[in-house]
Amino acid sequence: MGVTDRLKALFSGRGRLNVKSRFELLREAISGTMSKVYMARDREHDRIVALKILDSEKTAFFESRFPGLNKPREGEIAMRFDHPNIVKTFEHGLTTDGAQYLVMEYLGGSGMNSLLFARDRSIEGRRVDLIRQIAQALQAVHEAGFIHRDICPRNLLFDESGRIPKLTDFGLSVPAKGPFLQPGNRTGTPNYMAPEVVRRRTTDQRVDIFAFGVTIYEMCSWELPWMSGDTGLAAMTHDTPPTPITARRPQIHPQLAAAIHACLAPDPRNRCPSMADFLKRIEGLDHEDAG
Secondary structure: OHHHHHHHHHHHOOOOOHHHHHEEEEEEEEEOEEEEEEEEEOOOOEEEEEEEEEOOHHHHHHOOOOOOOOOOOOHHHHOOOOOOOOOOOOEEEEEEEOOEEEEEEOOOOOOOOOOHHOOHHOOOOHHHHHHHHHHHHHHHHOOOEEOHHHHHHHEEEEEOOOOOOEEHHHHHHHEHHHHHOOOOOOOOHHHOOOHHHHHOOOOHHHHHHHHHHHHHHHHHHOOOOOOOOOOHHHHHHHOOOOOOHHHHHHOOOHHHHHHHHHOOOOHHHHHHHHHHHHHHHHOOOOEEEOO
């Protein structure tokens, strides 16, 4: 959809979603900084879904960082993926209030962040399988030509079985090309933010590989590689060497430990270059620990 079409859709009011008419909002599932997600019953399709309503003001502010670049909307990006480890988006558009919305599959399982906070032992012995699934999801995003820009445990949700992790939230995602890679857009979650983002340098898909590395380090050790914090100050330490994961989990398989640290190189030139490369690094592994 071009800029002209978007403006026509925005101001015409035609085809907009009446949330109260179509959905029964069962409960608020997640409240983020830029949106709210509800567990809802879709009366039109008679199914339970996740309904995401974006904050119009905050979304407009984020998109204003890319003037004249025709940045795809979150829904446009999310709709591109049909992958077992990426949350399925059924539709997107505008509500009668002018807010962007997405209708997505509802997952009844926990979030990875909840499991890590609780140090949930249900992931013991399954870490390599989970890491491989997450890596394949991110590989699909990158091969489609995008940077996710907010890889972290909060954006990894499980299905009801608790065995299939799915990547979600493309609210900060951008095309992996030209003007979108320029310095100045410090976005993401501080504890998982790559040094080049924090230092406002040119970025590319390797910012996701760094964030992925922090995430799987935490999955394997229950700890972060650097000090934690809710602001960009915490991320300022990410251009220094991380605590070796063997100090946190001495029994970790050396092959997995090396693959994780390859993702955490402060200099992106020394970092694992792609998710395909990472998957090769853990090829043949079936358990997180040696012996």
